[in-house]
Amino acid sequence: MSEKELRVAGFANDSIVDGPGIRYAIFTQGCHHDCTGCHNPETHDVGGGFVVTTEELWAPIAKNPLLDGVTLSGGEPLLQPEPLLDMARRCHGKGLDVWLYTGFLFEQVLAGVLGAAARELITEVDVVVDGPFIEGGRSLELAWRGSSNQRIIDVPASLEAGHVVELA
Numbered sequence: 001m002s003e004k005e006l007r008v009a010g011f012a013n014d015s016i017v018d019g020p021g022i023r024y025a026i027f028t029q030g031c032h033h034d035c036t037g038c039h040n041p042e043t044h045d046v047g048g049g050f051v052v053t054t055e056e057l058w059a060p061i062a063k064n065p066l067l068d069g070v071t072l073s074g075g076e077p078l079l080q081p082e083p084l085l086d087m088a089r090r091c092h093g094k095g096l097d098v099w100l101y102t103g104f105l106f107e108q109v110l111a112g113v114l115g116a117a118a119r120e121l122i123t124e125v126d127v128v129v130d131g132p133f134i135e136g137g138r139s140l141e142l143a144w145r146g147s148s149n150q151r152i153i154d155v156p157a158s159l160e161a162g163h164v165v166e167l168a
């Protein structure tokens, strides 16, 4: 796998449940968190799914004028930060906002526990929804997150404040 390739489980062309507005959602393949009650166990195998290039990923996004943003979800997107950093930068160049879902905590990634590329990715995106899915905190009334422990983090505001700032 090169930095221009991503192993994915699939895509959603016009999602309205993975963040605000109409979004292109990329579901990456591979996850080690093993959250009890995970709704996407088929995304766990790091050798599963299929491989696409960043050019192939970008093509349907670039030609869709209806999109408000792009969501990087999984699986665990931070296992493959390099191609997703490329995607996030392309999205920003087109005026699209970028949301990222991760089972890690924002502070962990910011501290560099997953390496420099993951840290760079998490500071590039606009919003991070962080933390593992916890079945006991599940509620269908929660918008954009699966369980109540997960935070919807305004990344630029958090970086400026020096602490986590959640979206209201």
Ligand code: SF4
Residues within 6 Å of the ligand: 031, 032, 033, 034, 035, 038, 039, 040, 041, 043, 074, 075, 076, 102, 103, 132, 133
């Ligand atoms: S982080 Fe997401 S994909 Fe991974 S086990 Fe937890 S709920 Fe499932």
